[in-house]
Amino acid sequence: MTMSVSMRSRAPYLFILPFFAVFGFVVVYPLIYNGYLALFDWDLLDDSPAFVGFGNYAALLTDERFGRAVVNTLSLVALTTVPQLVIAIGLAALLDTRRIASRWEIGILLPCAMSLVAVAIVFANLFGPRFGLVNDALTAVGLDPVDWQADRFAAHLAIASMVDWRWTGYNALIVLAALRAVPREPHEAALLDGAGPMRRFTSVTLPLLRPTLVFVAVTSTVGGLQIFTEPKLFDMLPGANGGARGQFQTVTLYLYQAAFEDRHLGYAAAIACVLFVVIGLLAWVNYRVTRALAR
Amino acid sequence: MHRRVWKCLVIVVVAALFSASCGTGAAQGRITLTVATFSEFGYDELIPEYEAAHPGIRVVQERTGQGGPYHDQLFTRLGAGSGLGDVVAVEEGHLSDVLAQARLFNDLxxxxxxxxxxxxxxxxxxxxxxxxxxxxxxxxxxxxxLAMCYRRDLLDAAGLPSDPESVKSLFATWDSYFAAGDTFHARTGKAWFDSDSQIFNAMQNQLPTGYFDTDDRLVIDTEPAIRHNWDAVTAAGARGQSAGLTAFSTDWDAGFAAGAFATKTCPSWMLGVIKAKAGADNAGKWAVTDAFPGGGGNWGGSYLAVPKQSKHPREAAELAAWLTAPQQQIRAFAKTGNFPSQTAALDSPELLGTVDAYFGGTRTGELFAARARQVGKAQYKGPGDGRIQENVMAPALHAVEQGEPPEQGWQQAVEGARRIAR
Incomplete structure (x- = not known):
């Protein structure tokens, strides 16, 4: 069988065409349309939306609720990224030194494989303000029960614990892979210089892990900026979106509320655009930092 | 080799066309009607019967588990102009939003x-x-x-009347209800009702108009009765009458089992919820009585509508009419306990004979049929009324239960209502 030259050169494009067609249809087009939508005062069921230019963005700047959602989101990002990073390094070091059987490596991945909805419902139950297991445990040791729904910081902690529980194992495996790729020579050199195990870990291993750690930090930051399901299902009120006073409302939850409850599609689209830019900026910072470190 | 390339492409294209064409399937002159419902309407056995009686019609049921996502999708598809069923169920709480878009639905x-x-x-x-x-x-x-459910044993313990007849005096008006709540709380230290918003919603629904007047102007901050109800409920809550347990939350479930509150506003379908949450251990402790503060009321229930999107509106309306006929709704009631809205169904011996052993052998069919006739005039609900109740008032009242000053909670409520009304 023979193949014409033109066919041979076109075939690869034909093969990747389905991907780009789908990508264009479900990603690029909505993205552009979203930017267009953000310029209108558009009710979900409205036939004649009014053009407002950058009015939605201007309104966002003075919107207290948006400000609160941004603060909540940043707080959740901090509470999810930092503990995840620290615990993941610890777990990875433990798995590396002890030569623990590989079933443990699989074991720490299990939370990640669980249905997010199931996890959120179980955690909401555990952290129930009146009849939750966590409060039962607190009162059993003589502490005051905490209102995990009403108290802003307590709610953030409860939601972050859910995220951390789910993703720490996954990040630990990534760190573990990097750890096993660390060359032995610098370690041996440090050993000869008389450095103890702790010193060798902080002065030799950690610097060599830096690119991986940046990757883990940035992916969990981007994930943290998009947290939606955890606070939505943690909320005891079906009609609220992140607490009775929005005490744990994230930016994505506010977006959802603006679009599907207040039905201000244009405003919601503007929120999405701002979020897109923030995440894009972070990805760019990630790229620069990783490249600088890799040199 | 290039044959294989083309073969692959052909398979991809054919597969795409095939999956796209599945949705339209009108086979040999037979028309297909889609009925979209949520939760459980009890139509599984009825639909094959309808198909048997109408050989030219195929009926497809499209069921969504939860009402919330179902209605989100309903409104999104309404906005998009396609994708809705020929017959769509609309729950009472979302009805105001549907009526505001009457132009998108057929006049039945x-x-x-x-x-x-x-x-x-x-x-x-x-x-x-x-x-x-x-x-x-x-x-x-x-x-x-709506009727009133109450814990017989807890009322006994507080020295309040507890048999279904004499307890009615406690539930005559909202004033007598809150007064009894004060007595109950003083004697037992326990909460009288589950949460502020459950009580507030019932009071709100008894007003002549909802959050909007008949010209669709938002009246939340100009109608004194709304503020009056807010003050009465939040004050009672602050005096310890509210357990602060949000309806349908896991804590609320646990509250039923623990006996954390003594009374519950009780639409007919709540009996099943109480049985499930309070469990067999509490059988006989809960009772239901033919009374409700301030008269009567209704919470829940649905409608079947035919959107203009439907290609077969007349056939769809005929199906909806058949499904909502008394004979069919009585059978749906037998299957699911959904209380029928048809007068003939309310007189049927099957319904009137219903007895509930869990609630001390009360003739619940008779009781709720009487309650249904106590509901006053239909309240006018402007566009967004249901969303204000669910997404604004319930969170604001819960914020007060969580310690926010009532005045600040009220501000939150008014601002939220304005955002939805716009």
Missing amino acids: TEIGPADVKADRWLDWKYQAGRARNGALIGYGTDIGP
Whole structure:
């Protein structure tokens, strides 16, 4: 069988065409349309939306609720990224030194494989303000029960614990892979210089892990900026979106509320655009930092 | 080799076309009607019967588990202009938003069977399904007439009357209800009701108009009765009458089992919820009585509507009319406990004979049929009324239960309502 030259050169494009067609249809087009939508005062069921230019963005700047959602989101990002990073390094070091059987490596991945909805419902139950297991445990040791729904910081902690529980194992495996790729020579050199195990870990291993750690930090930051399901299902009120006073409302939850409850599609689209830019900026910072470190 | 390339492409294209064509499937002159419902309407056995009686029609049920996502999707598809079923269920709480978009639905008095008259339904149920221009948007399916449920043993412990007859005096008016709550709380230290918003919603629904007047102007901050109810409920809550347990949360479930509150506003379908949450251990402790503070009321129940998107509106209306006929709704009631809204169904011996052993052998069918006739005139609900109740008032009242000053909670409520009304 023979193949014409033109066919041979076109075939690869034909093969990747389905991907780009789908990508264009479900990603690029909505993205552009979203930017267009953000310029209108558009009710979900409205036939004649009014053009407002950058009015939605201007309104966002003075919107207290948006400000609160941004603060909540940043707080959740901090509470999810930092503990995840620290615990993941610890777990990875433990798995590396002890030569623990590989079933443990699989074991720490299990939370990640669980249905997010199931996890959120179980955690909401555990952290129930009146009849939750966590409060039962607190009162059993003589502490005051905490209102995990009403108290802003307590709610953030409860939601972050859910995220951390789910993703720490996954990040630990990534760190573990990097750890096993660390060359032995610098370690041996440090050993000869008389450095103890702790010193060798902080002065030799950690610097060599830096690119991986940046990757883990940035992916969990981007994930943290998009947290939606955890606070939505943690909320005891079906009609609220992140607490009775929005005490744990994230930016994505506010977006959802603006679009599907207040039905201000244009405003919601503007929120999405701002979020897109923030995440894009972070990805760019990630790229620069990783490249600088890799040199 | 290039043959293989083309073969692959052909397979991809054929697969895409095949999956795309599945949705349209009108086979040999037979038309397909889609009925979209949520939760459980009890139509599984009825639909094959309808198909057998109408050989030219195939009926597909499209069921969503939860009402919330179902209605989100309903409104998104309404906005998109396609994707809705031929017959769509609309829950009472979302009805105001549907009526505000009456132009997107068929007037069932125009396209529905001529023999379906207003007197098929309770008047308030029928009237609530009509848009401002008089068009009938939905045929009523079921209702949730309100009675009062209470813990017999807890009322006994507080020295309050507890048998279904004498307890009625406690539930005569909202004033007597809150007064009894104070007595109960003083003697037992326990909460009287589950949460502020459950009480507030019932009071709000008894007002002549909802959050909007009949010109669709938001009246939340100009109608004194709304503020009066807010003050009465939040004050009672602050005096310890509210357990602060949000309805349908896991803590609320646990509250039933633990006996954390003594009374519950009780639409007919709540009996099943109480049984499930309070469990067999508490059998006989809960009772239900034919009374409700301030008269009566309704919580829940649905309508079947035919959107303009439907390609077979007349056939769809005929199906909806059949499904909401008394004979069919009585069978749905037997299967699911959804209380029928049709006057003939309310007189049927099957319904009137229903007895509930869990609630001390009360004749619950008779009781709720009487409650259904106690519901006053249908309240006018402007666009967004249901969303204000669910997304604004409930969170604001809960914020007060969580310690926010009532005045600040009220501000939150007014601002939220303005955002939705816009």
